[in-house]
Amino acid sequence: MGTSLMNDNSKKLSTWDELLVRVGRDRDKSAFAELFDYFAPRVKSFLLRFGTDMSMAEEIAQEAMIMVWRRAETYDSRQSAASTWIFTIARNKRIDRLRRENRPLPDMTDPAVMPESIETGEIQVARMQQEKKIRHALKNLPEEQAKMIFSAYYEEKSHREIAEESGVALGTVKSRIRLALNRMRAQIDEDEGITP
Numbered sequence: 684m685g686t687s688l689m690n691d692n693s694k695k696l697s698t699w700d701e702l703l704v705r706v707g708r709d710r711d712k713s714a715f716a717e718l719f720d721y722f723a724p725r726v727k728s729f730l731l732r733f734g735t736d737m738s739m740a741e742e743i744a745q746e747a748m749i750m751v752w753r754r755a756e757t758y759d760s761r762q763s764a765a766s767t768w769i770f771t772i773a774r775n776k777r778i779d780r781l782r783r784e785n786r787p788l789p790d791m792t793d794p795a796v797m798p799e800s801i802e803t804g805e806i807q808v809a810r811m812q813q814e815k816k817i818r819h820a821l822k823n824l825p826e827e828q829a830k831m832i833f834s835a836y837y838e839e840k841s842h843r844e845i846a847e848e849s850g851v852a853l854g855t856v857k858s859r860i861r862l863a864l865n866r867m868r869a870q871i872d873e874d875e876g877i878t879p
Contacts, residue, residue, distance in 0.1 A: 707755035828863035
């Protein structure tokens with residue numbers, strides 16, 4: 684009974700763990716969308732802190748989130764928090780990329796390299812509210828941009844695959860996705876009453 688109670692409390696405390704379990708168990712796209720909306724920008728920031736250039740940080744963040752979708756069924760909330768699991772995937776993707784490009788690897792014992800600790804319940808509630816705003820902004824995108832965001836983040840397609848399927852240049856795909864993300868950011872700012 685003690686274990687059951689502990690598991691119930693863990694689920695209440697960690698919405699991220701529950702969402703990741705739903706992705707792994709049910710292939711729940713809306714749960715993945717919430718995880719993506721929250722973690723993708725944080726993974727990108729995490730990568731930028733290590734000196735990764737913007738373009739590579741975006742690509743690695745996308746690859747990491749695709750890996751989250753593909754490997755979610757292997758996640759075990761008893762072994763680590765969802766955030767730790769996701770940031771570990773991102774860190775490993777970065778290391779793989781650096782090895783392929785023969786760049787020097789960072790010192791992984793450096794505290795600056797480690798992901799931030801798990802957030803409190805209050806912060807998680809605030810972030811869930813932010814995610815709701817992000818989903819609203821996604822719904823307000825022009826169809827073409829929404830389709831590219833969907834292809835990139837929900838169908839796990841690379842920018843190159845999207846370019847080939849849509850018949851547009853790779854740079855155009857990257858520009859449209861970046862524009863879509865900027866429009867979403869502007870929509871969220873507008874919803875929050877923030878003016879540039």
